[in-house]
Amino acid sequence: MRRIASIALAAALACAAVALQSTRWSYTRAYGPFVRNGRIGQTVTEPRFTIRVDRVDGARTIDVPPTQYTKAQQITATGVFVVVLATIEARRSPVYAGQARLHTRYGDYFPTDKLGGGGGLSQPVVTPLSYVRFEPGLPRRGAYVFDVPPAAVAGARLYVSDHDAEDAPFGFYRDDPRRFAAEAHVDLGLDTAEAARLTSRPPSGYSVPEPS
Amino acid sequence: MSALVRSVAAGLRRGTARVRRGAATGAARVRRPVRILALLVLLGGAMYLPFRQEWAYYRQDVPATHTRTVGPGRPAVFQQIRWTLLRYGRAELKRGDLPPGPIGRPVRPGETLVVATLRAEPLTGHPRDFAIDFSLRDHAGHRWSAYEWHTTIIPGGKDPAYVMGLVPDWAAGTFELVMRHQHQDLSPALGGPQLVFRR
Numbered sequence: 001m002r003r004i005a006s007i008a009l010a011a012a013l014a015c016a017a018v019a020l021q022s023t024r025w026s027y028t029r030a031y032g033p034f035v036r037n038g039r040i041g042q043t044v045t046e047p048r049f050t051i052r053v054d055r056v057d058g059a060r061t062i063d064v065p066p067t068q069y070t071k072a073q074q075i076t077a078t079g080v081f082v083v084v085l086a087t088i089e090a091r092r093s094p095v096y097a098g099q100a101r102l103h104t105r106y107g108d109y110f111p112t113d114k115l116g117g118g119g120g121l122s123q124p125v126v127t128p129l130s131y132v133r134f135e136p137g138l139p140r141r142g143a144y145v146f147d148v149p150p151a152a153v154a155g156a157r158l159y160v161s162d163h164d165a166e167d168a169p170f171g172f173y174r175d176d177p178r179r180f181a182a183e184a185h186v187d188l189g190l191d192t193a194e195a196a197r198l199t200s201r202p203p204s205g206y207s208v209p210e211p212s
Numbered sequence: 213m214s215a216l217v218r219s220v221a222a223g224l225r226r227g228t229a230r231v232r233r234g235a236a237t238g239a240a241r242v243r244r245p246v247r248i249l250a251l252l253v254l255l256g257g258a259m260y261l262p263f264r265q266e267w268a269y270y271r272q273d274v275p276a277t278h279t280r281t282v283g284p285g286r287p288a289v290f291q292q293i294r295w296t297l298l299r300y301g302r303a304e305l306k307r308g309d310l311p312p313g314p315i316g317r318p319v320r321p322g323e324t325l326v327v328a329t330l331r332a333e334p335l336t337g338h339p340r341d342f343a344i345d346f347s348l349r350d351h352a353g354h355r356w357s358a359y360e361w362h363t364t365i366i367p368g369g370k371d372p373a374y375v376m377g378l379v380p381d382w383a384a385g386t387f388e389l390v391m392r393h394q395h396q397d398l399s400p401a402l403g404g405p406q407l408v409f410r411r
Contacts, residue, residue, distance in 0.1 A: 093355040094347075133314065136354040137380030138323060212320065 033161060033183035044184040048095045048162045049088055049134060053186050054141070057083040058153070058198030059206030062115075062145070064125045073125070075114050079149040080199050083208060084158050084188065088129060089139035098130045099161035099181065100144045104152040108159070112147040115208075126208045142211035154195035158186040276392060276406035283410050289335065290391050290407045291342045293365060295373075296331040297409040302384060303327040303376055312359035315378045324384040325376065328358075328409065332365045332373040343394040348377045348387040349408070358389065386411075 038044035043052040059081040066072040088097050101108040115124040124131065129142040144158070163181030190198070282288040287296045303311070303325040311317060311325055318325045326348070342365070346358040358377035365373060379387055391407045 092353055094357045133357065135356050135378065137383065138320075138378065 033163075033181040035183050035185050037185045037187070039187040040189045044186060045091075046162060046182040046184055048092065048182060049090050049097055051086055051088045051097065051160055051184050051186065053084055053086045053158060053188060055085045056188050056190065056198065057085070057206065058202040059083060059204070060202040061204045061206065062126070063205045063207050064115075065207075070125070074205065075125075077112075077114075077147045077202075079147055080153065080202050081112070081206065082146045082148055082153060082156065082198070083206065084144045084146070085141065085209070086129060086144065086158075086160075087139050087141040088132070088134050088160075090134040090136045092136055094133050094135050095162050096130070096133055097160050097162055099159075099163050099183075100128075100130055101159040102144075102146040102148060102156050103159050103185070104148060104156045105154075106149065106152040109146050109148045109152070112145050114147060115145060127210055128208075129211060132211045140211045141209070143208050145208060150195075150199035153190055153199050154192050156188055156190050156195075158184075158188055160184045160186070275403070277403045279406050279408055281408045281410050288407055288409075291344055291393070292335045293342060294333040294335060295391075295407075295409075296333075297389065298329045298331060298372060300328055300387070300389075300411060301326065311378075312361050312376055314357065314359060315376065318378055322381050323378055324381050325378055326384055326387060327361070327377075328375045328389040330373045330375070330389075330409075332363070332369075334365055334367050337367055345392040345394040346375050346377075347390045347392070348379060348383075349390050350383050350386045350388070354383065355390070356383070356387070 036044050036046055038051075038053075040053045040056065043050050060077055062075045062077075062081060064070075064073045064075060082102060084100075084102075100111055111128055111130055115126050115128065126145075127142065129140070129144055132140050132142060134140060144160075148156070161181040161183040163183075280288065282297070284297050284299075287294045289295070305311065305317075305325070315325070328348075344360075346360065348356045348358045356377050356379050358375050361374040361376040363373040363375075364371065375389055377387070388411060389409045393404050
């Protein structure tokens with residue numbers, strides 16, 4: 001009798017194990033990105049940094065001031081430049097908020113490469129926030145610049161993550177830059193009217209501020 | 213006579229069997245909790261192990277495996293160099309001097325450029341690059357980047373070594389220098405020992 005009870009218990013445990021397998025966490029729940037939501041003007045607190053989006057501007061062209069080695073230049077958007085001005089601060093230790101995306105109904109857009117600095121081999125002509133190393137107690141205000149079709153602006157949200165795939169210390173995770181990222185999703189308040197305001201007559205000669 | 217022997221032998225057999233049954237019941241009582249405990253340990257281990265490294269990676273800021281602290285004026289060896297903290301203070305740049313590249317000048321209010329001055333005596337005669345991850349920390353758990361500045365370490369050299377960092381004003385009087393082994397790919401140090409120079 002006891003043997004039969006033991007066998008039944010073992011079978012029940014095996015069934016429970018199989019059932020638990022099918023009720024495991026989803027990929028996103030287990031591996032991230034771990035999302036915190038916020039909206040423009042509100043501070044979103046992630047484990048390693050805080051971000052507050054202050055303003056969103058539109059621009060048709062961006063003016064780049066001359067330097068000691070380069071002339072002044074004007075960079076034209078393929079669609080429209082969406083400039084997201086934000087303040088970011090590290091909470092405990094140095095951190096990059098290097099993974100920024102503009103999430104739109106057309107898909108995700110990464111910061112424009114028209115400002116240069118691609119691949120980390122050169123400095124961009126204007127330093128976006130992706131290049132800034134944030135330190136605790138030293139907040140920086142700067143810009144993320146996206147080049148998107150005007151029709152994609154309405155409803156766009158900013159996704160910012162502290163994750164830097166280059167820092168991945170464990171070999172086989174290097175190919176998955178979104179794994180274990182803490183990600184802030186910020187509603188930019190771009191309803192149809194606001195999107196129309198940004199895209200109908202975007203100013204030319206916009207000056208993107210350096211991180212300050 | 214033989215009947216008496218048979219009855220005694222039967223009695224002995226019955227007694228031995230009873231003792232065995234009792235012992236078996238006792239062992240079963242112990243065995244079950246042990247098995248359940250082992251099962252729970254296995255279950256916990258199976259759940260913990262796959263997440264261990266990932267969790268460390270998620271934090272991207274794995275604390276040092278062990279910490280060695282050294283008081284001011286006391287020497288400590290790190291990467292075959294004997295370091296002695298001489299002083300902590302605010303950095304004062306002379307005209308034309310630049311802070312280490314990744315730091316930049318303190319141009320915003322509330323920022324202070326600080327420096328740790330150390331005596332560095334190499335323990336080997338051969339010149340080599342050291343791969344030290346310098347940082348500054350306070351007791352509240354904040355950490356800031358720091359970099360060597362105007363420093364060349366040679367046997368018999370008299371010049372001090374400088375490590376410079378940019379911290380908020382409120383940390384300018386409390387920061388401490390931390391040394392950890394740098395990764396080969398220059399990514400942040402993960403685990404490993406750290407040497408803290410106390411104030």
